[in-house]
Every structure is written in C-alpha cells, then in structure tokens.
Amino acid sequence: MNALHTSVHHSAVFDHPEMGTHEDIVFVQDKATGLRAVIAVHDTTLGPALGGCRVWPYKHPYDALTDALRLSRGMTYKNALAGLDLGGGKAVIIADPRKDKSEALMEAFGRHVERLSGTYITAEDVGVSPDDMEAVARNTAHVRGTRATGLGDPSPYTALGVFEGIKASAKFVFGSSDLEGKTVSVQGLGHVGFDVASQLHAAGAKLIVSDIHAPAVLKAIETFGATAVDPAEAHMVDADIFVPCALGAGLNARTVPQIQAKIVAGAANNQLQTPADGEALKNRGILYAPDYAINAGGVISIALATPDSGDKLVREKTIAIGETLGVIYERAAREDVTPERVADTMAEERLAKARRA
Numbered sequence: 001m002n003a004l005h006t007s008v009h010h011s012a013v014f015d016h017p018e019m020g021t022h023e024d025i026v027f028v029q030d031k032a033t034g035l036r037a038v039i040a041v042h043d044t045t046l047g048p049a050l051g052g053c054r055v056w057p058y059k060h061p062y063d064a065l066t067d068a069l070r071l072s073r074g075m076t077y078k079n080a081l082a083g084l085d086l087g088g089g090k091a092v093i094i095a096d097p098r099k100d101k102s103e104a105l106m107e108a109f110g111r112h113v114e115r116l117s118g119t120y121i122t123a124e125d126v127g128v129s130p131d132d133m134e135a136v137a138r139n140t141a142h143v144r145g146t147r148a149t150g151l152g153d154p155s156p157y158t159a160l161g162v163f164e165g166i167k168a169s170a171k172f173v174f175g176s177s178d179l180e181g182k183t184v185s186v187q188g189l190g191h192v193g194f195d196v197a198s199q200l201h202a203a204g205a206k207l208i209v210s211d212i213h214a215p216a217v218l219k220a221i222e223t224f225g226a227t228a229v230d231p232a233e234a235h236m237v238d239a240d241i242f243v244p245c246a247l248g249a250g251l252n253a254r255t256v257p258q259i260q261a262k263i264v265a266g267a268a269n270n271q272l273q274t275p276a277d278g279e280a281l282k283n284r285g286i287l288y289a290p291d292y293a294i295n296a297g298g299v300i301s302i303a304l305a306t307p308d309s310g311d312k313l314v315r316e317k318t319i320a321i322g323e324t325l326g327v328i329y330e331r332a333a334r335e336d337v338t339p340e341r342v343a344d345t346m347a348e349e350r351l352a353k354a355r356r357a
Contacts, residue, residue, distance in 0.1 A: 018069035024119065025065070030108040034100065035093065036061070037109060040068035041120050042088040043076040045354050048118055049089030050144065050303060051075035052125025053109065053136070057096040068092045074270070075299075078292040080347040081324065083317065084303045089120045097127030106132045110139030118142050123302050124154070150305025154298035157311075157318050159195035161297025162267045164322035165289050166200070166241060169263045172329045173287050174240075180204035185261065187234035188246030189216035192267045192295075196243060197224060210234040211246075235259050242266070249273040251288075256280045265289035278338040289325055290343040296321060 013025065024041035038061075041049040051072055058064040068090050076088025093109060095101055113122050113136065123144045124133050130145070130152065137143045145154060166184075167177035174182075182205050186197045189211040197207055197220055207226035210233070211217050220226045235242055235255050242261040244250050248270035256277055264271070264286060271291045272278050281288045297318040304314050325339075328346065332339045 016065065016069060018066055020073060022069060028112045033102065033105040033108045035105050035108045037091055037093040038064050038068040039091045039120055040072040040089060042072040043351065044087040044119060045351050046080060046087050047085040048121050049087040050079060050121040050123065051088055051090040052123045053091040053093065053128055054125040055093045055095050055097040055101055055127030058094050061094065064092045064094050074292055077344060077347040078296050078299060080350045081293055081343055082296040082300055084300065086303055091122055103135045106135035107139055110136035113142050114140035144302040148307065150307060151301050151311055151314065154301045155191035156195055157301035157314060158267055158295055158298035159192045159199065161318045161321040162192065162196050162294055163199040164319050165294035165325050166243065166265045168322035168325040169265045169287055169289050172326065173262050181206065182241060183208065183239040184241045184243055185234050185237050185239040186243045186245060187231055188244065188268065189220055190245065193245030194220065196245060196267065208237050208239055244268045244271055251277045251281065253277065259286060261286065263287045265294055267295045269295065272340065278340050282338045287329065288339055290328065290340040293325055293328060293343045294321060
C-alpha cells in the first residue's frame with residue numbers, strides 16, 4: 001500500500017500538467033513551526049531564480065504545487081522580458097496569513113531558502129509583509145525587498161509601470177498617449193490600484209472605481225471625484241480603458257463578451273483564465289496588455305535596488321515598460337497574433353540566445 005501510495009504521488013509531480021521544464025521543486029516541512037511550503041525553480045538560464053513568497057490557505061498540497069509551478073514559470077518570462085539577468089522561481093507557504101503565520105515560521109522558511117545556496121531568491125508576495133521578509137532575512141541573504149536590500153515597498157514602481165503601459169496602449173489604439181478626458185475603470189484599489197488611479201486622475205482621466213473594501217472606494221470618490229460601481233460590474237461599464245488591479249482569471253469566457261473598453265491594461269497577475277480568452281479579446285478588437293509585461297515595475301525595483309543607489313535606474317527601466325509594450329503591439333499586429341503570444345516569444349528568444357551563448 002505504501003509503495004503504491006508513494007508511486008502515485010511521485011508520478012503526480014512529474015506528470016503534473018504545469019511541470020514543463022522546471023529545474024527544481026523542493027517540498028519544505030518544519031514540524032516545530034508548522035511550516036509547509038513548496039519552492040519551485042523554473043529556469044536559471046539568465047541568473048538565479050527570483051520570485052516572491054506567497055502565504056495562502058490552499059485546501060490541498062496539490063493546489064499549492066500547481067500555483068508554485070505556474071507562478072514560477074511566469075516569473076521566468078517576466079524577468080526575461082523586463083531585461084533582468086534573473087531566472088524565475090516562486091515559493092508558496094500553505095497557511096492562513098491571518099491565523100497561522102508567525103515570525104518563527106518565516107525564519108524557518110529563510111533557513112530552507114538558504115539551503116538552496118542562492119539558486120532561488122525570495123521576496124514579498126500575497127499574504128507576506130515587509131516584516132515577514134525581515135524575519136526571512138535573519139537566516140538567508142537570498143532575499144530582496146528588505147530594509148537592507150533596497151527601496152522597500154515595490155508597489156509604487158508596479159503602479160508607475162502600469163501607468164506607462166496604459167499610456168503606450170492608448171497611443172497604439174487612439175493615436176495619442178494623452179489620457180485627458182478618457183474614461184477609465186479601475187478594478188481594485190489596493191496599494192497599486194489606488195496609485196494607478198492617482199496617476200490617471202493627474203493625467204486628466206475620468207475615473208470609475210471599484211473595490212470590495214468600501215473605505216478605499218470612498219477615498220477615491222473624495223480624492224479623484226470618481227464614480228463607484230460594484231467590482232463585479234467594473235469590466236462591463238462604458239469606458240475607454242479597463243484597468244484590472246484585483247485578482248487573477250478575471251478575463252474569462254463570461255466577462256470578455258461583456259467588456260466595452262477598447263483597452264485592457266492592469267496590474268493583476270494571471271488575468272487571462274485561458275489562452276482562448278486572449279484570442280477572444282483580439283477577435284473583439286480589444287487590445288490586451290500582457291500582465292507580466294505591464295506589471296514588472298515591482299520586480300524591477302526588487303531586482304535592481306541597492307540601499308545606496310537611489311531609484312534612478314529602477315525608474316528608467318520601469319518607464320521603459322511602455323516602450324516594450326509598443327514593440328509587442330506592433331509585432332502582434334504585424335504577425336496577426338495576440339500580444340501575450342508575442343510577449344512569450346520575446347522572452348523565449350532572450351532565453352534561447354542566452355542558452356546559445
């Protein structure tokens with residue numbers, strides 16, 4: 001029975017639909033703190049695998065593995081396309097961030113990151129705070145986004161990249177990057193979404209906002225003169241641009257036919273539920289900014305920041321996200337494919353060139 005049980009699980013990992021070309025998968029356990037985690041290293045062709053650590057109450061370890069595999073592959077592409085000399089990795093800790101997370105648990109995670117000898121570099125992600133990363137950093141130097149390693153909170157840089165990406169998208173669709181008088185629906189007013197809304201307001205856009213957190217919506221109404229809608233309706237309002245900054249998989253078979261905007265460009269990760277949803281957007285004449293291209297400002301700040309360098313280089317690289325998107329859109333139009341297919345191809349071309357070298 002045990003042998004059979006083991007072989008089923010063994011094959012479940014190697015036959016996993018997201019397994020692809022992953023280099024390393026580490027299952028981590030620390031009985032003393034209750035730590036259970038998966039660290040996935042997808043590709044180290046360009047350098048050590050950088051990717052955040054997520055704390056989430058997965059119902060089943062298989063779900064945690066799926067997330068780690070998917071997210072780590074995404075980081076390989078994000079880092080490659082952003083021009084960083086870094087590979088892609090991700091860690092997921094199976095825990096409720098509100099109830100199960102402790103300083104000791106994060107310190108234990110740091111010890112396991114250290115065991116990988118720099119193959120994987122961790123950073124903040126969903127369910128993880130700057131203080132958690134300081135705890136991780138007590139046991140490993142392979143961590144970014146701490147007080148000792150740079151600029152602190154990456155969200156302002158994510159927001160800056162998204163804003164530059166929205167301008168590049170407007171230029172491609174409307175012929176001008178000027179957002180004066182454009183109606184923009186921002187879904188999700190967390191750190192990044194609110195900052196993006198602020199930049200859009202300063203640029204003269206008319207804002208429609210939504211969030212499940214009522215105080216953030218009220219603040220946006222007061223600060224920007226925004227109109228509020230239910231988050232479930234944010235994608236279907238009459239707007240020029242839809243900016244999803246909440247959870248992933250929001251672009252799907254149900255929502256895509258309801259979108260009225262000409263552009264979808266936002267900070268959320270994994271916005272397309274399936275590749276078919278990207279095709280559906282293209283077929284409807286809606287321009288989609290590939291999420292890992294437009295939201296790379298945060299990882300750029302984490303990757304390039306040093307405590308004494310200031311943020312000049314980080315800002316330059318983040319602002320260049322707009323230029324990268326312009327190249328993606330032109331090529332997608334020329335080749336009659338989706339922008340996300342071009343983004344993938346450009347990342348793959350950089351990886352292939354590095355492998356040849």
